[in-house]
Amino acid sequence: MAIIASNFKTNHTRKSTAAFIKEIDSFIKSNSIKNEIMIFPTATSLDSFEISENLKIGVQNAYPVEKGSFTGEIGTQQLDEFGIKTILIGHSERRHILKETQKQIAEKYNFYKELGYTIVYCIGEPLEVKKLGLEKTLEYLYEQFENIDTNYENLILAYEPVWAIGTGVSATNEDIKAVHEAIKKKIDKPLLYGGSVKVENVKEICSINSVDGALIGTASWVAEDFKQIIENTKDL
Numbered sequence: 629m630a631i632i633a634s635n636f637k638t639n640h641t642r643k644s645t646a647a648f649i650k651e652i653d654s655f656i657k658s659n660s661i662k663n664e665i666m667i668f669p670t671a672t673s674l675d676s677f678e679i680s681e682n683l684k685i686g687v688q689n690a691y692p693v694e695k696g697s698f699t700g701e702i703g704t705q706q707l708d709e710f711g712i713k714t715i716l717i718g719h720s721e722r723r724h725i726l727k728e729t730q731k732q733i734a735e736k737y738n739f740y741k742e743l744g745y746t747i748v749y750c751i752g753e754p755l756e757v758k759k760l761g762l763e764k765t766l767e768y769l770y771e772q773f774e775n776i777d778t779n780y781e782n783l784i785l786a787y788e789p790v791w792a793i794g795t796g797v798s799a800t801n802e803d804i805k806a807v808h809e810a811i812k813k814k815i816d817k818p819l820l821y822g823g824s825v826k827v828e829n830v831k832e833i834c835s836i837n838s839v840d841g842a843l844i845g846t847a848s849w850v851a852e853d854f855k856q857i858i859e860n861t862k863d864l
């Protein structure tokens with residue numbers, strides 16, 4: 629069983645998201661796909677979708693609050709309207725571009741953990757850290773687990789090296805294997821790989837023993853491609 633997830637980031641409209649989800653759902657049904665498929669659309673495209681059990685819609689980000697005065701944020705009141713129970717936390721774009729600190733990330737994690745959300749928790753190192761070697765890379769990655777309960781039952785991890793995100797250059801299988809095996813030794817949770825996963829390499833990457841699936845950006849935004857990705861991994 630693999631977990632295949634699409635992170636829309638800041639792409640697609642409400643209309644194109646609905647069409648995408650419908651298309652993916654009918655593909656899942658007509659091809660008897662058993663893997664767990666996840667889609668993370670923009671917050672403005674969330675809705676109540678009548679879809680297969682194994683297709684989950686998640687939110688890319690939310691504030692650790694039910695409701696209140698937090699201009700520009702959304703909380704569980706808005707997520708509950710659509711029955712959203714899956715959230716991405718710790719994505720590198722939020723850490724680096726939006727400057728979320730580990731403290732804020734941990735607060736968010738603990739809040740959504742208490743509510744039983746499925747949390748896809750992302751970790752990853754920038755290029756300057758990777759260049760220092762595996763030991764330093766792991767040290768850096770483990771710091772991203774500060775105040776994070778890694779025994780949480782609904783936790784899915786995603787290793788996304790920052791230098792491989794959106795660059796078209798995925799980590800090598802050796803790099804992925806080394807990091808995944810080390811993390812797996814410490815934390816017994818599903819561990820996805822993300823960073824320039826595409827139609828052509830998804831099967832090979834997801835076939836690595838310590839890889840439980842993929843979290844995909846760019847290559848998943850065209851429905852035909854995402855269907856091909858789902859097809860290529862359906863026997864894993």
Ligand SMILES: O=C(CO)COP(=O)(O)O
Nearest residue numbers: 635793794823824845846
């Ligand atoms: O950040 C990612 C998924 O969360 C990966 O993005 P790309 O697939 O575009 O490299």
